[in-house]
Amino acid sequence: MSDDLIENNYSKLSLPVGKIKTPKFLYIILIILGVLVLIVGGLSLYLKNIKKSTEKSTKNVEVVDNKTMANKASGGTKLSSTNDVPEISNKLISWLDKQRDNRGVYSENETCDNGVCNNGSSSNRSGFSVLNGKVMYEKKINQSIIDDLNKYANKDIVQVIQSNYLICNFLYDLYFYPNANEEVKNLTEKICFNVQYELDSQEDYSAIFNTENAEDTTSLLNKSLQKLENILVKKETVNTNSDNFDITRKYGFYVSEFATRYKWKNKDEDYRGFLVTLNQFLEEYGNSNSKFKEGEECGLALGLITMGETKQITDFKKYGELIYSKEVIEKNINEMTLRQMLTCGLLANKMNDKKMVNSFVNKIIADFYDKNRGCVGQQNPEFVTNIYDVKNNGIFLILLNSGIKES
Secondary structure, eight states: OHHHHHHTOSOOOOOOTTOOOOOHHHHHHHHHHHHHHHHHHHHHHHHHHHHHHHHHHHHHHHHHHHHHHHHHHHTSSOOSSTTHHHHHHHHHHHHHTTOBOTTSOBBSEEEEETTEEEEOOBOSSSSHHHHHHHHHHHTSOOHHHHHHHHHHHOTTTOOOOEESSOHHHHHHHHHTSTTOOHHHHHHHHHHHTTOEEOOSOHHHHHHHHOOSSSOOHHHHHHHHHHHHIIIIISOOOOOOOOSOHHHHTTHHHHHHHHHHHHHHHOOHHHHHHHHHHHHHHHHHHHHHGGGOOSSHHHHHHHHHHHHHHHTTOHHHHHHHHHHHIIIIISSOGGGOOHHHHHHHHHHHHHTTOHHHHHHHHHHHHHHHEETTTTEEOEEOTTSSOEEEEHHHHHHHHHHHTSOOOOO
């Protein structure tokens, strides 16, 4: 249509000389042209604005995505300030105080399925991290802690405590806490040295507690140092014929438990226990440490460093620090399980690495902290159920109050 208007193929009109009269249809054509110019100009401006808006929107999306990826790499949402610590700690304690069985002893966990939550089975060993965490937060041992210790020390309430983690480590911290009185000291010592250990075999039990025909400690020491050298320095692997991996894996924690007991009371049987469980665990660790999902390697390092400092065996401390470097500093935090981060967080705290502790806390808050329930949990991979473990939340309370600094 515009081409036709430009060529002007219409016939000319004859008008009287001296007065030119513009035909009406030309007014119409001019109006139509004006409207077309406005439409074309408006459309051009509109398309330019759309392009700018799209570019800006795309840029914004890229910034958000990059920021999200950066947050994931660094552990996700961070504590906005140290003022967040009391708020989260109070919520944790409030939740933990509800997790007790009919004896008044801390239960194993709470499970929630489709919004319906129930306390899990009774437990004789889940509450010790909770007691430690409460003291860390409140900066004192109050009467409620003493009351709980009395329950665990009472055979009529808790018949036996079998360790599969770091019970004596938590009790040791309470024993030596600045305001621990004689009652606290007696109770924590009584509980720790009556704990039973789920050893892999009768041979292991005899090697620790029946010393008549047992291997001497010098031989066990040399054997363990050689294994540590081969695994951590020479990067060699060993073959293992473990009959019960589920029990043997606990030996990583037992290394730390016996080291703590030895530091506490200087008993020869605890030094032997350290060496026996260390040698047995290294058989697994050297060949299949990638299977460990609860932080056993960090439990091992805790024990090596503790014993290295206690008996002035510098190689033990050196190897413990090597494990820390390998399994904590160099490891991708996003590949760790919740329990790995919690256990390795305890190791980082022992190493006075507050930056690493802070990273674990931030990651746990970002990925596992349930704001509505006020505790950390995870989904059971086999069922559509959320599990909130009491022991885990006690450890998280410890880390949260271990001198977190703003980043």
